[in-house]
Amino acid sequence: MKTVSVVVSVYNEEQVLEAFYRETSRVLEQQRQKDWDYELLFVNDGSQDGSPAVLGRLAAANPRVKVISFSRNFGHEAAMIAGIDYSRGDGIICMDADLQHPPQCIPEILEKFDEGYQVVSMARTRNESAGWFKNLASPAFYRLINLLSDVKLESNASDFFGISRKVSEVLKKHYRERVRFLRGYVQNVGFKKTVIPYEARARAAGKSKYSIRKLMRFSVNTILCFSNLPLKLGIYAGVFAALLGVGVMVYTLFTRGGAPSGYATIVVLNCFMFAILFLIVGIIGEYISILFAELKDRPIYIVEDTENLESGGNLPE
Numbered sequence: 001m002k003t004v005s006v007v008v009s010v011y012n013e014e015q016v017l018e019a020f021y022r023e024t025s026r027v028l029e030q031q032r033q034k035d036w037d038y039e040l041l042f043v044n045d046g047s048q049d050g051s052p053a054v055l056g057r058l059a060a061a062n063p064r065v066k067v068i069s070f071s072r073n074f075g076h077e078a079a080m081i082a083g084i085d086y087s088r089g090d091g092i093i094c095m096d097a098d099l100q101h102p103p104q105c106i107p108e109i110l111e112k113f114d115e116g117y118q119v120v121s122m123a124r125t126r127n128e129s130a131g132w133f134k135n136l137a138s139p140a141f142y143r144l145i146n147l148l149s150d151v152k153l154e155s156n157a158s159d160f161f162g163i164s165r166k167v168s169e170v171l172k173k174h175y176r177e178r179v180r181f182l183r184g185y186v187q188n189v190g191f192k193k194t195v196i197p198y199e200a201r202a203r204a205a206g207k208s209k210y211s212i213r214k215l216m217r218f219s220v221n222t223i224l225c226f227s228n229l230p231l232k233l234g235i236y237a238g239v240f241a242a243l244l245g246v247g248v249m250v251y252t253l254f255t256r257g258g259a260p261s262g263y264a265t266i267v268v269l270n271c272f273m274f275a276i277l278f279l280i281v282g283i284i285g286e287y288i289s290i291l292f293a294e295l296k297d298r299p300i301y302i303v304e305d306t307e308n309l310e311s312g313g314n315l316p317e
Ligand code: UDP
Pocket: 008, 009, 010, 011, 012, 013, 045, 073, 074, 075, 076, 079, 095, 096, 097, 098, 100, 207, 208, 209, 210
């Protein structure tokens, strides 16, 4: 019998955890009667509410529920990475704890695994709970990243996806970056891949953990780790400034001696040029901060405690 590992990242989700477990375990138990056994891996990303207690109860009642607790909050992606690291299934499904990713899709994903697909990407057709800002900004962001980088990311991909054991080995071994975009990697490792559309439901309870500020940071990081085109802005700006200089020179020569006083022109040009210069220095700074983070090689996450996991799973190294 094959096993599926369902990885769920949890950060302050006490209000939805029970409902999530009820719905998901029902679907998984039905599958177990047929052909897929399961393990339900909750990654507690440093929750400060009652989530750890709820998870402890669930793990005590069902040995297939496993819990990995971080020493502090490391972020959603780190939680998914830890879940993938500790998973032992033949197939792995990552999903959110807030029931936005319907557990009813799990059998469909398993069917795709049975058909030999290695990457099952779940595409959102509608997002009921995202506000107007997210709904506008998200497609714009994907258009920008596809323009800037040579990888192609699907615009409605989500953190809901299924991968085979083989793909998870690749992620474990070769994608250990500190600044990263897991969803993008999953779409770009290759392998036999398929897309299933699904309708994202509204969050069952609780609040979204992603503020607009966090999303901006996330977007900038994604562009930086998938593209080095911004670094070349300096070259384009240099060419532009040189051409402008030649233009102004020619103009001055032709107006022979009678050049206009041009105080405003000088000030405006100066400000404009410095703005470009500082912008480019800032962009280089962003890349250096990524290099710095990679160089320090700090852990992606720190595990404080686990439940129902005897030997620490299938960890890299
Ligand atoms: N999450 C996490 N760590 C964080 C933030 C969020 O593990 O620092 C989890 C959260 O518990 C949820 C999932 O990541 O299961 C997605 O978060 P959320 O629903 O807040 O994001 P949204 O769906 O609004 O984009």
